[in-house]
Amino acid sequence: GNSVTQMEGPVTLSEEAFLTINCTYTATGYPSLFWYVQYPGEGLQLLLKATKADDKGSNKGFEATYRKETTSFHLEKGSVQVSDSAVYFCAQDRGSTLGRLYFGRGTQLTVWP
Amino acid sequence: DAGVIQSPRHEVTEMGQEVTLRCKPISGHNSLFWYRQTMMRGLELLIYFNNNVPIDDSGMPEDRFSAKMPNASFSTLKIQPSEPRDSAVYFCASSPQGQLLSNQPQHFGDGTRLSIL
Numbered sequence: 001g002n003s004v005t006q007m008e009g010p011v012t013l014s015e016e017a018f019l020t021i022n023c024t025y026t027a028t029g030y031p032s033l034f035w036y037v038q039y040p041g042e043g044l045q046l047l048l049k050a051t052k053a054d055d056k057g058s059n060k061g062f063e064a065t066y067r068k069e070t071t072s073f074h075l076e077k078g079s080v081q082v083s084d085s086a087v088y089f090c091a092q093d094r095g096s097t098l099g100r101l102y103f104g105r106g107t108q109l110t111v112w113p
Numbered sequence: 114d115a116g117v118i119q120s121p122r123h124e125v126t127e128m129g130q131e132v133t134l135r136c137k138p139i140s141g142h143n144s145l146f147w148y149r150q151t152m153m154r155g156l157e158l159l160i161y162f163n164n165n166v167p168i169d170d171s172g173m174p175e176d177r178f179s180a181k182m183p184n185a186s187f188s189t190l191k192i193q194p195s196e197p198r199d200s201a202v203y204f205c206a207s208s209p210q211g212q213l214l215s216n217q218p219q220h221f222g223d224g225t226r227l228s229i230l
Contacts, residue, residue, distance in 0.1 A: 034218055043117075043204055043221030044156075089156065099144035099163070099208040101219055105155045 006090045006104035013080055013111050021075040021107050023064075023090035031092040033057075033066055033073040034101065038087040047075075047088070080111045115139070117222035119205050125228045131193040134225045137186055138207030146219060147180055147190050148204040156204075162188065195229045202226050 007022040032051045036044040048057030053068035062077045090104040118137040146161040160170040165182045182188040206219040
């Protein structure tokens with residue numbers, strides 16, 4: 001089957017610290033990979049995506065690289081801000097289904113000033 | 114552009130009552146998804162539709178839950194009778210995925226926060 005495993009939270013950092021949230025996927029075929037972010041009281045929003053091996057998705061200072069050899073898609077940011085406090089979800093599709101995504105459990109990030 | 118629109122944003126009702134949650138997907142999107150989010154279980158896919166047809170309802174917890182998509186611009190999720198354990202945030206999402214193509218992301222609504230007393 002398909003499953004996404006991501007680092008359990010919560011993660012607490014000081015402003016300007018380096019962030020890594022680990023994510024690994026399992027899949028047959030060639031899935032696309034996604035990171036979503038959920039701010040308090042809101043729905044999930046797409047943060048970035050990568051559609052094939054070695055692609056790097058990036059947005060708002062966040063980056064993630066599609067690593068087929070390690071089946072990973074770790075989220076990184078060099079310097080976090082208080083406004084980055086949110087829940088982050090890693091997700092994949094199966095590359096051939098009708099839009100269904102498989103989500104990880106989510107990682108709560110809190111950034112302190 | 115209007116995003117996915119869900120109503121109501123909040124619903125508080127007594128157990129045993131019927132609850133109907135509504136969703137309007139983004140125009141032109143032909144896949145629609147209903148999720149439930151709780152602290153204990155995280156984000157769960159309940160059911161999804163493609164071109165108004167239910168594709169997979171294996172996530173629907175029990176017969177008290179039902180979902181319909183009578184046309185491309187509207188879907189409902191109904192709980193009857195409701196129970197306190199149904200309290201959660203329910204999200205609707207849509208995507209333009211309509212063919213056997215990947216990499217199209219889902220767009221989420223702001224959710225309905227449901228409390229069953």
